[in-house]
Amino acid sequence: MxxxxxxxxxxxxxxxxxxxxxxxxxxxxxxxxxxxxxxxxxxxxxxxxxxxxxxxxxxxxxxxxxxxxxxxxxxxxxxxGVPRLRRRRTSAAPLFDDGDVRDLATLRRAAEAAAARGDWALAIEERFRALVRGLVDRELVRVHPGTTAHGFARTASTRFPDATDGLDAAAAAFDGVRYLGRSGDAAAYDAVTALERTIEAARPVAIAADLAESVG
Incomplete structure (x- = not known):
């Protein structure tokens, strides 16, 4: 063809x-x-x-x-589009297993008020919660409802290795007054208070991740 x-x-x-x-x-x-x-x-x-x-x-x-x-x-x-910037969370993460979402200033006032009336058990508990809240607000640790005091202390120790012993002692004091029925005392409260203030002013150790892993 x-x-x-x-x-x-x-x-x-x-x-x-x-x-x-x-x-x-x-x-x-x-x-x-x-x-x-x-x-x-x-x-x-x-x-x-x-x-x-x-x-x-x-x-x-x-x-x-x-x-x-x-x-x-x-x-x-x-x-x-606008670059996604890292921002602090706008809502507070609940602490431990009771959904405590109070801010740092409120927790500190509660601790000081309890100490002023000699309620050392509550004062220690509130001051330890202030310690946790401070690090959560700085995005150095994450907590969830299943987080334990000692789990928090282990994770916080990776950012503040010089405070490892103090963190362990503070976690033990918290567990003692919250779960074991101990009354606590002024010395234990003063130790947790001093630790909270020291860590607030300290510079954390840099780690690979921007935030510490969730603790349990």
């Missing part, structure tokens, strides 16, 4: 062939995006600006440059 292949197309036929060829995916994907064209125009504009900058005051040139940079940043934010 003989096929008639047009080897010398007329102008309309040649144009149709060209449009069909350029419509193929490989040509479409290679075309510059609107952002590419914008950047090219900005680059050409800068080249023209600085090529004739001898007659333009330097202050005006830099003012224009800053304005263009700001405009590009705004365009970038509109196109790609």
């Amino acid at each position: 003989r096929l008639d292949i047009p080897v010398d197309p007329d102008a309309p036929e040649a144009r149709r062939w060209l449009e069909d060829e350029l419509a193929k995916p490989e040509y479409t994907a290679a075309q510059p995006t609107w952002f590419d064209r914008l950047m090219q125009q900005v680059g050409d504009w800068f080249a023209q600006l600085f090529s004739g900058a001898g007659a333009v005051p330097a202050e005006l040139v830099w003012l224009v440059v800053v304005a263009v940079v700001v405009a590009l940043v705004v365009v970038g934010l509109l196109v790609f």
